[in-house]
Amino acid sequence: MGMTYVPTTLSEALHLRAEKGARPLAGGSDMMVQSKRGIALAPEFPYPVMIITSIDELRGIRVLDDGSVEIGALTTAAEIAASEDVPWHVRMAASGMGAIALRNSATIGGNIGNASPKGDLPQPLIMLDASVVLSSIHGERRMLLDDFILGSKRTALSDDEIIRSVIIPPHDFTYSFYRKIGMRKANAISKLSLSAAALVKDGEILDFRASSGAAGPKVIRSQDAEKMLEGHMVSEIPELLPAFLEAWNNAISPHAMPLYRRNTTKRMLSFFLSEISSGAEEGIIGGGEE
Numbered sequence: 001m002g003m004t005y006v007p008t009t010l011s012e013a014l015h016l017r018a019e020k021g022a023r024p025l026a027g028g029s030d031m032m033v034q035s036k037r038g039i040a041l042a043p044e045f046p047y048p049v050m051i052i053t054s055i056d057e058l059r060g061i062r063v064l065d066d067g068s069v070e071i072g073a074l075t076t077a078a079e080i081a082a083s084e085d086v087p088w089h090v091r092m093a094a095s096g097m098g099a100i101a102l103r104n105s106a107t108i109g110g111n112i113g114n115a116s117p118k119g120d121l122p123q124p125l126i127m128l129d130a131s132v133v134l135s136s137i138h139g140e141r142r143m144l145l146d147d148f149i150l151g152s153k154r155t156a157l158s159d160d161e162i163i164r165s166v167i168i169p170p171h172d173f174t175y176s177f178y179r180k181i182g183m184r185k186a187n188a189i190s191k192l193s194l195s196a197a198a199l200v201k202d203g204e205i206l207d208f209r210a211s212s213g214a215a216g217p218k219v220i221r222s223q224d225a226e227k228m229l230e231g232h233m234v235s236e237i238p239e240l241l242p243a244f245l246e247a248w249n250n251a252i253s254p255h256a257m258p259l260y261r262r263n264t265t266k267r268m269l270s271f272f273l274s275e276i277s278s279g280a281e282e283g284i285i286g287g288g289e290e
C-alpha cells in the first residue's frame, strides 16, 4: 500500500509529486471507485497518494483582465453550476453531473484528470477552446484541453505535474444549445452530449461551434464543418446543411460512434441550425437533460 500525504500548499504538493510520485486525490469520486475496497473500509491505493483538498491556491473562479475565466482545479461541479462568471454551456454540464452530493465533491481537475469519455465537463470546455494550466516544480505550462486529453483515460499530464486551473477565453454567442442524454432523467452518466453555439450579426454567421461528448474516446469537434458555415448568411443554412452534416459525420472515426448516436447528434445539430435559419429569437435554443 502506498503512503498518503496531505499537503497544504501548492509548492509542498509539487515537491511530493516530483519526489515521491504522489498522485493527487481531489473529490475522490473517481479514485475511490477505482480503489475497489468494501463498504466501511478505508480506500487503499498501490501507489502514493496526496489529498490536495487543503490547497487554497487551487480553488476559486476569477475573471482575468482579458475577460477569460480561470477556474481553479479544486472547484466543484456545484460551485461551477452556481457561478454567473462561468459560460452557460459549462454551467449546464456541471449542473447535470450526478446527484447533489456528488456535485459538492466532484472537481473540475478530477473530471479532466480522469479523462473519461463520459466526463461531462471536457465537452463544452473544448468547444470554448479552453486550456489547462499545469504546474510542476520547474514552472507552469499551458496547453489546449483538446491537446491535453489524448484519448480515453489518457492525458498529457507529466509525472511531476498537477492541474492548476482551466482557462476559458471570452466569447460572444447569440444562440446556444446544450443537451445531455443519459439513461435516466437525473444522476445519469452521459450516453451522448452536445454543445453548439453561434454568433450571428445582421444575418451573417460570424462564429459557429459544436462539440459532442461520450460518444467516442475523445470529445468530437469538427473545425472543417464549422468553417463551412462561418461567413455565410443564415438564409443559406438550408442549402449548406447537408454538406455541413456530412463534414461533421466524417470527423467521427468509423468505430467511435454507433449509428443511433450519430443520427441523434445530426438531428440535434439540424434542429439548432434550422431554428437559427428560421429566425428564432436570440438566446438559448435547447438545453437540458433527457
Ligand SMILES: Cc1cc2nc3c(=O)[nH]c(=O)nc-3n(C[C@H](O)[C@H](O)[C@H](O)COP(=O)(O)OP(=O)(O)OC[C@H]3O[C@@H](n4cnc5c(N)ncnc54)[C@H](O)[C@@H]3O)c2cc1C
Pocket (backbone or CB within 6 Å): 023, 024, 025, 026, 027, 028, 029, 030, 031, 032, 033, 073, 074, 096, 097, 098, 099, 102, 105, 106, 107, 108, 109, 110, 111, 112, 113, 114, 118, 119, 120, 121, 157, 161, 162, 163, 164, 187, 188, 189, 190
Ligand atoms: C455515482 C457517481 C456518479 C457520477 N456521475 C458523473 C456524471 O454525471 N458526470 C461526470 O462527468 N462524472 C460523473 N462521475 C465521475 C466523477 O464524479 C467526476 O469525474 C469528477 O469530476 C471527478 O472529480 P474528483 O475531484 O472526485 O476526482 P478524483 O477522484 O479525486 O480524481 C480523478 C482523477 O483525476 C486526478 N486529479 C484530480 N485532481 C487533479 C489535479 N488537480 N491535477 C492532476 N490530476 C488530478 C486524480 O489523480 C485521478 O486520476 C460520477 C461518479 C460517481 C461515483
